[in-house]
Amino acid sequence: MKKGQTINGYLVVSRPGNANAGKCLWAFAEKNGEPFFIKEFLDPKRPRENGMGSPVDKRRRLGECDRFERRHERMMLLLRADDPYAGNLVLAVDFFPDGTRYYKVTRRIDAARTAPHTLSGREQAVLLHTLADSLRLLHERGIVHGDLKPDNVLLYRPARSRFHVTKLIDFDDAYPAGEPPARELVGGSPSYGAPEWLRYMRGDKAVRARDLTQAADLFSFGLLVHTYLVGEPPGHDAAYDSPAAAVAAGAELIFAPGLDPQTTRLLRALTDPDPAARPSIAEATRVLDGFGDKAPAERAARSSRVRINLTGRTQLNLSGPSAGERTTEAQ
The missing domain is CATH 3.30.200.20 (Phosphorylase Kinase; domain 1)
Incomplete structure (x- = not known):
């Protein structure tokens, strides 16, 4: 060409x-x-x-x-x-x-050259919600994007609008949930990939094709949220070359101390080592609903807990647990 x-x-x-x-x-x-x-x-x-x-x-x-x-x-x-x-x-x-x-x-999309972490809280909220809406559409149709990273999310400001929105691009590595390409062909980003994706790609037989689901995108989404808010993904021990490698080895990710507790709890839930323990994009969106509308201290006052229902699926509850519900809170 x-x-x-x-x-x-x-x-x-x-x-x-x-x-x-x-x-x-x-x-x-x-x-x-x-x-x-x-x-x-x-x-x-x-x-x-x-x-x-x-x-x-x-x-x-x-x-x-x-x-x-x-x-x-x-x-x-x-x-x-x-x-x-x-x-x-x-x-x-x-x-x-x-x-x-x-x-x-x-x-063709004429992308804006704007760093998300330099925008106001309200502007960041619009970005995160439009990205979450795009992921929700994919996931409801049983599709994994497979390569969620900053390069594949364009910022675009519509005419006569003061807000930027996100445009999700590059579906070359997308696949139906549980049906990824073969290990030697699967795509993705080492910097923003999920630990189960990394293990699958590296030939870990304990991770099967059916284990690569929408939850892999949720891990990447958590890293993206952190990047949009503070300008870089969460930190990790220098012994590992990526967040995925650190989490796969049982190491903790290091979230920016300036984030309010509610946001940090959401990020910990999204980057849980167990894919089944991560919230869905719909549940994560409900937590993001209050983001950008209040000052950090006010947002922190609203409880965000990870609630496990009887089916074992993780749910996020902004209002705190009801009586009799078994709860675990991401610390």
């Missing part, structure tokens, strides 16, 4: 780059006067009929391409760009092969 090239009707109008793109190149493009973002996958490559390689090797590569196509096409069916509820998801509008390469196209 190069500037000035036309690919399946899309005119590439910027010089392709690879920043934060993994095994891809990306550029801006235009078609019928509309702006787009186009991504070229560097792997897998479709073998040419008269190209080099043995028949066995070509069949193997065609098999890889077939699985790649089916996975991306399945996600496009599950997450449609014309879904009226997906306004803050930047979803693929086109996916196609051209020559030996595959391409994916989305609408």
Whole structure:
């Protein structure tokens, strides 16, 4: 892919780059006067009929391409760009092969260059709620984003609005809950991934494919909330190279001391080592409902507890436990 090239009707109008793109190149493009973002996958490559390689090797590569196509096409069916509820998801509008390469196209979003931790509490609340709403839509449809990190959450300010919202992008590593790609193919970010994802990727047989669920996104969401509020993810012992590695080894994450107790309790719940103990995105959103509306001391006065119901599913309760309920509070 190069500037000035036309690919399946899309005119590439910027010089392709690879920043934060993994095994891809990306550029801006235009078609019928509309702006787009186009991504070229560097792997897998479709073998040419008269190209080099043995028949066995070509069949193997065609098999890889077939699985790649089916996975991306399945996600496009599950997450449609014309879904009226997906306004803050930047979803693929086109996916196609051209020559030996595959391409994916989305609408172009002109992102704002704003650091979330420098915004007011009210502005941060809007960001967190729009991100939580996007995750809630995914999770209700049984989908794991799989690579939730700052680079995949754009900040965008709509016309005539003083607030920024989030736009969730890059669903290349998304998968139906419990059905991730094979260990050697699963994507994700070491800096924002969940401990069960890290163990699965590293070949830990105790973690099965079915163990990678929406809860993995919730761990990443907890790290993102911390990053949005203080400018960086939670700290951890220097012996580990990521929050996921620290938590997988039983080490504690270190949350910023300036956070109010309610927020810290939520972050501890979201980053619990046990995926089943983490709250759902709907439950986390209820805790965030009061964020940004009150001063830190006032927010801290509202009790946020982790309540375990009879099914064992974690729930977050802003008003505190009712009589007779078994409670555990994240310290």
